Amino acid sequence: MKLYEQTALQISERIEKGYFLVGDKLPSIRELSQSHSVSISTAQEAYRLLEDQGWAESRPKSGYYVLDRQNTPLNLPNITRPSQRPLEVTHWQEVLNLLCANYQPDSIQLSRAIPDLDAPSIKPLTKLLADINRQLPTRDLLSYETLRGSDKLRLQIARLMVDSGCQLHPDDLVITNGCQEALSSSLLALCKPGDIIAVDSPNFYGSLQIIKALGLKALEIPTHPETGISLEALELALEQWPIKALQITPTCNNPLGYTMPTEHKRKLLALTKPYDLAIIEDDIYGDLAYQSPRPPSIKSMDEEGRVLYCSSFSKTLAPGLRVGWVAPGRYLNQVMHMKYVVTASTSTQAQLGIAEFIAQGGYERHIRKMRQQYQNNRDYLIRLITEHFPDGTRMSYPLGGFVLWVELPGDIDTVEMNKRAELFNTSIAPGTLFSASGKYRNCMRLNFAQRGDERSDKAVEQLGLLAKAMIKEKQTVQ
Amino acid sequence: MKLYEQTALQISERIEKGYFLVGDKLPSIRELSQSHSVSISTAQEAYRLLEDQGWAESRPKSGYYVLDRQNTPLNLPNITRPSQRPLEVTHWQEVLNLLCANYQPDSIQLSRAIPDLDAPSIKPLTKLLADINRQLPTRDLLSYETLRGSDKLRLQIARLMVDSGCQLHPDDLVITNGCQEALSSSLLALCKPGDIIAVDSPNFYGSLQIIKALGLKALEIPTHPETGISLEALELALEQWPIKALQITPTCNNPLGYTMPTEHKRKLLALTKPYDLAIIEDDIYGDLAYQSPRPPSIKSMDEEGRVLYCSSFSKTLAPGLRVGWVAPGRYLNQVMHMKYVVTASTSTQAQLGIAEFIAQGGYERHIRKMRQQYQNNRDYLIRLITEHFPDGTRMSYPLGGFVLWVELPGDIDTVEMNKRAELFNTSIAPGTLFSASGKYRNCMRLNFAQRGDERSDKAVEQLGLLAKAMIKEKQTVQ
Known part of the structure; x- marks a missing residue:
């Protein structure tokens, strides 16, 4: 310390x-x-x-x-209790609904995890992209990037990653089309159909859908909303099942917002060592930790090259750029093959623009502002929910990022709730999306990236009223 | 007519x-x-x-x-005779060498299929991209595109595809990260490890590597350098093997340059009908056919939704933009799932820029110029090779696109030849890359997209001298 x-x-x-x-x-x-x-x-x-x-x-x-920290009662959800068997992932249709929803331009989207794109500190990035398009020869701008990705960008990323404790060479990195391709290339490189992947639970629906699509099985491990995946439960699972890889988001978790204590991260590496277990670490929100310096990644403690570190600029800068990366450790060759196979290469222009933005200090400036904004927004949203939601509502206490996990009392169905919220032009991410087997039906994830205004306050208030009304309906029926 | x-x-x-x-x-x-x-x-x-x-x-x-058309003797290669069994695809390392080669800035790259990016008619596209970055609100520019891809771009593509005889609705299309993701999403959607995929042979190494990476087997079908895949051989193969899908590039083929006669395309559809065979049609070079109007795609004749049409702007405009698309027919839902799983979405900015470029007529103008340039370059390269290469050299007669297939006499090893060509700063694509099992060792593919100059003429001359020297070496040893 x-x-x-x-x-x-x-x-x-x-x-x-x-x-x-x-x-x-x-x-x-x-x-x-x-x-x-x-x-x-x-x-x-x-x-x-x-x-x-x-x-x-x-x-x-x-x-x-x-600060009035103690007065914001932390009604954290309990440790999760997912199924104890490897399962095929169900529900693609609900994810599709979320992705393809035809939002009204004036709707309040609390559903998808999109960062604040109106922040003034992101504007210089689009200016850089414009300059690049005006100034670079078309030949440099329009040709294939190399398979590994832009040298310039990989150098900048290797520098950024020092903050998470990683000492990597740019050639340890492969640029991908967003974190999703980092995750899918990693799983493609490691697994074949039928393999079992252990995951924290709830887990990002994007990775669950890779597991589904590749014919793998998900073994959901109980997860604590403050300390992350239960090491005891993981140890038992490793004894019991032939687990091929572990996929977790240990820092600023999506959707729960916790950061695994550094000591837990070390223990996780130690206890998986006898199994030589591959660990796919999703660190996409890691740079958005509210504490400074940001917490170390598991990758930074990995001496055996077992950790495939996946990240992107989709949460820190902008998802539409589709630029992510993977540091696959000893699996570099296999992952590079899969990256080639899947998309051949990543857009040149976005890579050059981001590299320049980082080099000019724009990334650091933007991140510093966003961390503060998101932390403030978290506190504000927690207060709003405490005020308007039914008694017995529990929620996470994110230490970074911009999503909140809310557990409603009783057995309120948030899929149904999301449908009804269309009436007041508001969308949420139902909890079922975050489980292989449709658990967490009474939970939802809310995005708090945007600076709030009267309309978004009103939307949260209306969600609270809706939840109360749904509880009442149930009681009347019973 | x-x-x-x-x-x-x-x-x-x-x-x-x-x-x-x-x-x-x-x-x-x-x-x-x-x-x-x-x-x-x-x-x-x-x-x-x-x-x-x-x-x-x-x-x-x-x-x-x-024109002196008849005086250019067409020494076409013979119909190919690949292995008659389904094979696992070998050789990733050689593809990797090609992709990761560290070219000198002044080298003559005849290896990769990169279009001419110095053409003045492409410049307005980068101007549009710059304007978009300056003018659009960051929120529109930087957010996730919808899963299907930009509405504007899909509308423009649906219009372009009328030229190939396709009457599609924009919602029949899914935008991808280049044609590679169109192909990989299609194969992921259709197949599981062990499945057999029939392919034309030689076949694009990118699709062969998907087959390898997904644990599939390739059944290479004999292919004629003027009329494409042998329908008789395909029919026999279908009787003999449980073929899961057919993957071909029937129009302006890569690497052979032929266009399957329209009547053959029809017959292909008819003969695969009893098997309800899925056909993955790679049409990436289709709009670069020298004849006008361009030949119809197989997709345009498909009444059963069996054809998964894959294409991109990587050959017509620029590969670094990473924008392609797939029209998956009846497999739309599965392909959309795979597209989501693999990369979640495609870069917003490039999609908007291309849509605007097409809408303003820039695409049509550019394509018209490129067709003419590539046709002229073809004739010029064929003359050069005829002049400088050893007697007995055969070569394709491309009807579109910008690659030439050259078959050398004797058993000259083009992998070795490519290594030696480094001495004069020139690279070729060895023929073995285009076969599942390392066939075509005496063949190579040459890119003729660039306007020629003295240096590139010299490089072709040196390749010819090198080939002659290698023949002589062999004779001396024997």
């Missing part, structure tokens, strides 16, 4: 023990530096971390104050 | 019968109009067709002259 982390921990423990109460002014940076014998910059770092963790807020020209 | 086609046919028959000799001046447009009782514009159309077919050339301010 670094010094600033220790310092922050000491403060947060005092808050927990009641030495500082909500609204209390905390020691100034200078005071903290003196009382803890740390440098000014360490004290600053400690406060930044306390802010990220939701313990403190800074008030301009005044100092740091204890 | 249209009136101008009849008129052109009458002229070409007279040339064949010797009424007009090479170099003779043909009747003027006015004379032709009067003698055949057709309009001026019909006479003009007829001459344009005669030019496309290589019968006549126009000389500025003078008129039309009989």
Whole structure:
């Protein structure tokens, strides 16, 4: 643990023990530096971390104050209890409905995990793309990129990945058409039909659909909404089943929002070592962790090349660019073959534009702003839901990204709820999409990327009213 | 047959019968109009067709002259004789070498099938892409396209496809990341490991590698360099093997350049009907046919939805855009699922740029110029090879596209030849890439898209000298 982390921990423990109460002014940076014998910059770092963790807020020209963190009751969902057998993935039709929904231009889309694309800090990227199209010779712009992807972009990504603890060479990376192709190339490289893939549960519907399409079976592992996949349950599953690979999103999980504690990540690697288990780590939201520096990836701890690290710019920048990457470790050759087979190469222009955006510092600037916005939006949405949703509603407490998992009381069917929400032009992602076998029917995922306004507040309020009405209906019928 | 086609046919028959000799001046447009009782514009159309077919050339301010078509001796390769059993596809490493070759900036790349990207008529496309990036709201530009792909682009493609005889609704189409994803989604949708896929032979290495990667087997069908896949051999194969699908490139074939006669296309559909055989038709070069109007696709004759039509803008416009499409017929739902699974969606910006380019007439203009350029380049390259290559060299006579298939005499190894050609900075595509089992070792494919210059002429001359030297070596050893 670094010094600033220790310092922050000491403060947060005092808050927990009641030495500082909500609204209390905390020691100034200078005071903290003196009382803890740390440098000014360490004290600053400690406060930044306390802010990220939701313990403190800074008030301009005044100092740091204890935040009303405890007053936002964390009604977290319980650890999940999925089926204990490998299953074929059902439901494609519902995913298709989600993807092909014909949204009204003025609808409130809380369904898909699309980042805020109106943020001013993304605008320089489109300007760069325009410049590239004006200035580069058509020959450079329009030809096939190499199979691995643009040298320039891979260099920039290797640099970015140092933040997650990875020391990779650009040639360890393969650029893909979004994270989806990183995941599909990895699963194609590792598996043949009938193989069993262990997954955290709930799990991103995109990866579940790969499992379905390739004729694989999903073994859903119980998952805790704060610490992630249950290591005990995974260990038992490994003893019991011939698991071919593990696919998880351990940092800023989609849909649950947790980040596996670093120690758990280490343990996960250790306990899967005897099985030489391949781990497909989806880190697409990792750079959107609210804490700084961002948590390390499992890949950063992998000494055996067993981790196939998958990511993209779809959540940090923009999904329409379709630029992702995979660091496949010892499976590099197989994954490169699959990437070629599936799409041959990735759009040249988007790669060049993103590489330049990162090189000019635009990526860092944008991410810093988005993290703050998403964290604020999370707190706001949690308050709204606490206010408007039925008693007994539980929800996740995301530590990064921009999706919230909401578990409704009783047995409210969120597929039905989503249909009825069309009436007020609002869409949600029903929980069933995130399970191989249609579990989580009383859950939903909500996107909170956009800056809220009256209309989106109203939509959340209406969802709450709808949930209450559906509970009442059930009670009347019974 | 249209009136101008009849008129052109009458002229070409007279040339064949010797009424007009090479170099003779043909009747003027006015004379032709009067003698055949057709309009001026019909006479003009007829001459344009005669030019496309290589019968006549126009000389500025003078008129039309009989071209030296007969003097280019067509030493076509014989019908191919691939293995008669379904085979696992070998050789990924050689394809990888081709894809990852680190070309010098000034090298002569005759290897990959990249169109001419320096043509002035492609420039407006990059301008449109720049404008889109400047003018559209980031939200429209950067978000996921719908799963099917841009409405605008699908409408334009449906219109273009009328030229190949297809009457499709935009919703019959799914936009893909290049033709490669159209092919891979189709094969993923149709097959499971172990299935047998019949292919024309030689066959594009990209589709062979899909067959390899998905654990399928390729049954290579003998193929004639003028008329395409042998219908008799295919019929026998269908009786003998449980063939799951047929994958062919019947129009402007890669690598052989032939176009299957329309009547053969019809027969192919009829003879596969009792087997309800799925046909994956790769039409990526179809719009580059030298004749106008372009030949009909098999898809245009398909009344049962059995044809999965795959294409892209990679050969007609630019491969780096990664925009293709598939019209999967009755397999639409399965292919859409696979497309989602593999890459989720296709880059928004490129789709919008291409749609606008087509709508403004830029596509038609560009294609018209490229057809002419590629046809001229074909004739020029054939003359060069005839002049410089060893006696006994055979070669294809492409009717569209920009690749030539060259069969060397004796047993010259073109893999070895490609290595040695590095010395003079030149690369070719060895024939073995185009076979499941490493056949065609004495063949190579050459790209003739670029306007030739002294350096490229020199490279072809050096290839010829190299081939002669390699023959001599063999003779000395023996």
